[in-house]
Amino acid sequence: MTTENLLVELFVEELPPKALKKLGESFASQLFEGLKSRGLVGADETVTSYASPRRLAVHVCNVFATAPDQEIKKKLMPVSIALGADGKPTEAFKKSAAKAGCADLIEKWPNAEDGPDQLYVANDGKADAIFLRSMAKGTSLLVGLEGALEDAMAKLPIPKVMTYQLEDGWTTVNFVRPVHGLVALHGADVVPISVLGLEAGRMTQGHRFEARVDPVALTNADCYALQMADEGAVIANFAERRAEIVRQLQAATAPLGLKPVEDDALLDEVTALVERPNVLVGKFEEAFLEVPQECLILTMKANQKYFPLLDAAGKLTNQFLIVSNISPDDASAVIGGNERVVRPRLADAKFFFDQDRKKTLESRVSGLAKVVYHNKLGTQGERSNKVELIAVGIAAMLGNEKLESAVGTAAKLAKADLLTDMVGEFPELQGTMGRYYAQHDGLSDDIAFAIEDHYKPRFAGDELPRNDVGVCVALADKLETLVGLFGIGEKPTGDKDPFALRRHALGVIRMLIERDLPLNLDALLFVAAGIRGFSEDVAGQVETFVFERLSGMLREQGYSAQEVDAVVSLKPQRLGEIPKRLAAVRAFADLPEAPALAAANKRVGNILKKAEGEMGTDVAPDRLVEAAEKALFASVNEIAPQADAAFESGDYTASLQALAALKAPVDAFFDSVMVNTDDPALKANRLALLNQLHRTMNRVADLSRLAA
Incomplete structure (x- = not known):
């Protein structure tokens, strides 16, 4: 079957500029998908999008004038139901065939495989069934294009739909802007479709003021860009x-x-x-x-x-x-x-x-008490006070009294520029203007930069606050936001996050990790929740939320799901340690002993989960009976101090590397020792040994997460 290239253009009034790029891309992709679903174009054909202030257009290569006929296979019913014991069609089969439009084929059964429509038996993967094979006539371009175009227009990401009347004065249509022209060319021929009250042709208009020819008569689908540039003075792409x-x-x-x-x-x-x-x-x-x-x-x-x-x-x-x-x-x-x-x-x-500049930032602070932050969380003034308390608390955790004073001042003034005329006109300048006005008021650069930086990081890849004062205030601002909004039930759901809490959580994560701050996440959240007047349960919810965001961020950075789960599942509270833990896990995974140790660790964990009662780590040496359990006990007592010492010094790689020596005794233990023996004392002692082993192996990461 022969094909020609296709061009479709909608000539419209000025389209919304911030949406034009997406409108053009969507129009092209949706129209192509519509043609493809109707069999009028192959899946791999070239599609070119055109979008300018006054037009949306698309060029598609190798489009059929009529889609090829398509074979359709439809399962009617299992043979066991369709045919009786005598092999003849049942009433149920006859009704199903009539409903499918092939009642005449029943009369030919079992010789119903002649002609364009056929009934035949085939296995559906479970049992033999009767299928109907028929040929559907291909859609013509005239019919298919009109339907595909209407579907494409309906699916456009239109910011706001306009309603307007057609020239007849009665018909009302909806679109992003009024459409005044329609072009549809298949090769050099017009496809006489009709949409939005317009009949397709080959005439369009060029530049409003500088077109050399007006209107522009398009010769064929392939000369669109050239004619628009030459005759219409328009770069359409x-x-x-x-x-x-x-x-x-x-x-x-x-x-x-x-x-x-x-x-x-x-x-x-x-x-x-x-x-x-x-x-x-x-x-x-x-x-x-x-x-x-x-x-x-x-x-x-x-x-x-x-x-x-x-x-x-x-x-x-x-x-x-x-x-x-x-x-x-x-x-x-x-x-x-x-x-x-x-x-x-x-x-x-x-x-x-x-x-x-005629008023100081300090003089504006009292005005924040008149600005509502959230109807359930009070005013900006109340919020500012709580951010100040949290920020000073963070500075205290860092053990710097001089820092506490600067942090208190910066946090107190951080939101004051919201009441300035400049920020009222340009909200995007909040923080930035606070820095300028703070410098004008004679405050130190540490405080001024902290006022500007406490909103950072504002987006993925944004820089962090440039000094410790800014980090303390930024952390406090984001923690207060997270705890406050979680406390009143305003949590992100699905793809909805109106308060950008995911962004706030990632900001907290980045500051704690990239600045390697000696701060525990649970302690920070406990302080923030207490100052906000919420329970530890709210702090726990936010902690879970932060670790979920952390897991996603780490996977985006290239760590495997197993590596991330191994580290994050332990919820290490010093987030700054996490990159070192991940590096240690990756190095451990390269060891030849790693797969066996990970599998053994998983097995140990499952045994301990199923064990009843409290389990300690105190092993009674005199109750060790088997040679293998004695060997494992000796190995753990030798290796554990080495691994623990490396862990305490922050050398997580060395801590995990030390575990490699446990492979042989662990394998031997499981080969020859029965843990769940009938002797309660012996069983308890072996569980204590496994518990000791489990704790030794899982300080850096949960190694069972690395098991295949």
């Missing part, structure tokens, strides 16, 4: 348009010796705002550079979609890049217009900065 913007940004800044702020989200958004980009350089008055550069950068990016320019040292300059959608011969009017527009925005930022 999102990725190509984005790459062109990057090229122009670099070309514009190279002569200046500057570099644009790197922001992939901004680049995607700007790509979604233009159809043919033209990068221009603008300027603003140098006086505005007195404002913190974070404020200026944010207002230029968020409000104007400009790319601020930095010098080689990363300092903001008074120049910025504009990505225009038009390319006039004289761009001075475009540049001048953008410079006039940005000036009031920068003036607002300067006004906010000047006004905010």
